[in-house]
Amino acid sequence: MSYDYDKWLRPGKLPHIWCPGCGHGIVMKGLIRALDICGLEKKNTAIVSGIGCASRLPGYIDANTLHTAHGRAAAFATGVKMAKPEMTVICCGGDGDGTAIGGNHFIHACRRNIDMTYVLMNNHIYGMTGGQFSPCTPTGAKASTTPYGNPDPIFDISKLAIGAGATFVARTTAFHATQIDKLIAEGIKHKGMAIIEVVDDCPTTYGRRNKFRSVIDMMKVLKETAVPVAAAAKMTADQLEGKILTGVLYKEDKPEYCEQYAKVIAKAQGA
Amino acid sequence: MAKKVALIQGNTACALGAVYAGCNFFGGYPITPSTEVAEVLSEELPKVGGKFMQMEDEIAAMASIIGASLAGAKALTATSGPGVSLKQELIGYACIAEVPCVIINVMRGGPSTGMPTGPGQSDVQQAKWGTHGDHATIALVPASIQEIFTETVRAFNLAEKYRMPVQVLFDEIVGHMREPITFPEPGELEIINRTAPTVAPKDYKPYDTSFGDVPPLAAFGSEYRFHVTGLNKAQDGFPTTKAEYVDAEERRQVRKVESPENAAAIESNEEYLCDDAEVVVFAYGSTSRSARYAVNELRKEGIKAGLFRPITLWPFPEKRISALGKQAKAIVVPEMNLGQMILEVERVTKGTCAVAGVNRVDGDPLNPGEIMKKVKEVM
Numbered sequence: 001m002s003y004d005y006d007k008w009l010r011p012g013k014l015p016h017i018w019c020p021g022c023g024h025g026i027v028m029k030g031l032i033r034a035l036d037i038c039g040l041e042k043k044n045t046a047i048v049s050g051i052g053c054a055s056r057l058p059g060y061i062d063a064n065t066l067h068t069a070h071g072r073a074a075a076f077a078t079g080v081k082m083a084k085p086e087m088t089v090i091c092c093g094g095d096g097d098g099t100a101i102g103g104n105h106f107i108h109a110c111r112r113n114i115d116m117t118y119v120l121m122n123n124h125i126y127g128m129t130g131g132q133f134s135p136c137t138p139t140g141a142k143a144s145t146t147p148y149g150n151p152d153p154i155f156d157i158s159k160l161a162i163g164a165g166a167t168f169v170a171r172t173t174a175f176h177a178t179q180i181d182k183l184i185a186e187g188i189k190h191k192g193m194a195i196i197e198v199v200d201d202c203p204t205t206y207g208r209r210n211k212f213r214s215v216i217d218m219m220k221v222l223k224e225t226a227v228p229v230a231a232a233a234k235m236t237a238d239q240l241e242g243k244i245l246t247g248v249l250y251k252e253d254k255p256e257y258c259e260q261y262a263k264v265i266a267k268a269q270g271a
Numbered sequence: 272m273a274k275k276v277a278l279i280q281g282n283t284a285c286a287l288g289a290v291y292a293g294c295n296f297f298g299g300y301p302i303t304p305s306t307e308v309a310e311v312l313s314e315e316l317p318k319v320g321g322k323f324m325q326m327e328d329e330i331a332a333m334a335s336i337i338g339a340s341l342a343g344a345k346a347l348t349a350t351s352g353p354g355v356s357l358k359q360e361l362i363g364y365a366c367i368a369e370v371p372c373v374i375i376n377v378m379r380g381g382p383s384t385g386m387p388t389g390p391g392q393s394d395v396q397q398a399k400w401g402t403h404g405d406h407a408t409i410a411l412v413p414a415s416i417q418e419i420f421t422e423t424v425r426a427f428n429l430a431e432k433y434r435m436p437v438q439v440l441f442d443e444i445v446g447h448m449r450e451p452i453t454f455p456e457p458g459e460l461e462i463i464n465r466t467a468p469t470v471a472p473k474d475y476k477p478y479d480t481s482f483g484d485v486p487p488l489a490a491f492g493s494e495y496r497f498h499v500t501g502l503n504k505a506q507d508g509f510p511t512t513k514a515e516y517v518d519a520e521e522r523r524q525v526r527k528v529e530s531p532e533n534a535a536a537i538e539s540n541e542e543y544l545c546d547d548a549e550v551v552v553f554a555y556g557s558t559s560r561s562a563r564y565a566v567n568e569l570r571k572e573g574i575k576a577g578l579f580r581p582i583t584l585w586p587f588p589e590k591r592i593s594a595l596g597k598q599a600k601a602i603v604v605p606e607m608n609l610g611q612m613i614l615e616v617e618r619v620t621k622g623t624c625a626v627a628g629v630n631r632v633d634g635d636p637l638n639p640g641e642i643m644k645k646v647k648e649v650m
Contacts, residue, residue: 010498013509042496043492043493043494043496044492046342046491046492048338058498059498059500059509059510062496063496064341064491064492064496064497065496065497065498065499066338066341066491066498066499067498067499067500067501067502067510068334068337068364068501069334069360069361069364069501072330072331072334072361075326075327075330075331075334075335075338076334076335076337076338077338078324078326078331078334078335078338079296079298079324079334079335079336079337079338079339079340079341079342079344079346080338080339080341080342080491081338082296082322082324082335082339083295083296083322083338083339083340083342083343083344083346084342084343084490084491084492086492087342087491087492104327104328104331105327105330105331105334107327108326108327108331261317261322264317265317265320267317268314268317268318269317269318269320
């Protein structure tokens, strides 16, 4: 299938700000394919982000786009969605933005099961500010603020989303480009909060400090550590050590927030 | 038909004023002493098809109203000092992105948790300078239950007209006080809605100054697609660091409120016995009620006292205070803080008269006797 990338790209806004080798561009292309697959109308599509490299994505997309403050994407998006429930609302951003400063908004958007799709690009680092460690920087890894190795444990974003109540949770990597669009499209079609974690690479601020000689080396790690959920079911705990599960990790049908609130309105109006 | 009259508290009047103004989205977080605003709206908004959301925190509440407003809603949040502190980041966002919304601050003491159930007026400078960066501020300070209703309506009108956040500050005393209110009929008070664009969607720029200092604002989900950011931006809404754009945009955003003609349109004051006043009491909110009593008593004693009561606190009524500073021997500024608006009075009067504060931060209201004593001291 061929996709109409130009249709969804704002004229004159490229080149993007991302460094050579950064996975965010792969994710953006995946997102555009998903918009195409879902047959969305531009006027009914809102893309909302926070702050950081990944959060610059909406500026390139020809839709209603909202580049908010650090961590606040899900909370702004909730306002947009509640005011216009007929719109398709997509959040995007990075791991620090979404799960550190924006952690509270992230988990509560999951809890409400409001009908949005959140594409979270997890590149394990605060890239835009120069490579400080995030809640997703592996323990022991080097960052500009962990010169002796990172003492912090990490968040498993997908597990966090499932625990918080999101009803569609999927994960893939920037290496698995053709899976990105499929999972995002499935998330958009899902009625409720969908989290799509894309494990991503930051060669500039993470790779350099952690002995990755090239972007290809980083991509190889993404390729080799990813295990599809079906395959993982047949593997032992030892075999799964250090791996990340990919594919649809969780899916459940539960009452969606806007629909629930419509019932509140009906009740208040004496229906 | 006789108008509807009720005995209600200030916070209820605020909520009902919001509904009258056409508010259809509330995003909030529980905080004393403002919770009744949320409680009443949780009941009233769905009746008119509006949405009430109790968000996960104060920041989310502010974020949600900006998001809702961009999607075309008339949006409100209500909080108190600690909540406003948390909201400051996104109040700045609403300033630079020029998103209409209303923030209610039922003031208590502070700093920090302070006295949650005690009154205060210590957020009046925070209202102006709380968020970082240069920006214009509109803040209203009603002093009665009736006025809370009408000023909440006016706050929505100003937010929509000037495309920006508008704050309404009333202290806990006015928020929780009960007084009779006469509800205006539908259509009796003017309701202003934001100017929608009329250009072809492909020509729309969200910060197009060819329409004046307040560019028309489209809604997400309409035929107009646009980009919104908290970064400095050009007229098309996209980020820029070009000096000429950044400078022009920053100056315009301040000018739309602070230019003499715009400030005059936003200003609202009550002057009581000021015409021949030799001493003027500058007081706002519940403190102005004590001040009015004090002025009446002082007049009985033959002292030519007057009351200047700003209803719009920001932009500051510079012209009138400057004139009164030349007319009067002294201006007395009672406040439930350690002296905040007195700084503006001093700045504006430039030493043309004596300026003295009367201050209380112990959770008790200023009483008329304290104000009278200070007036006699400065005369």
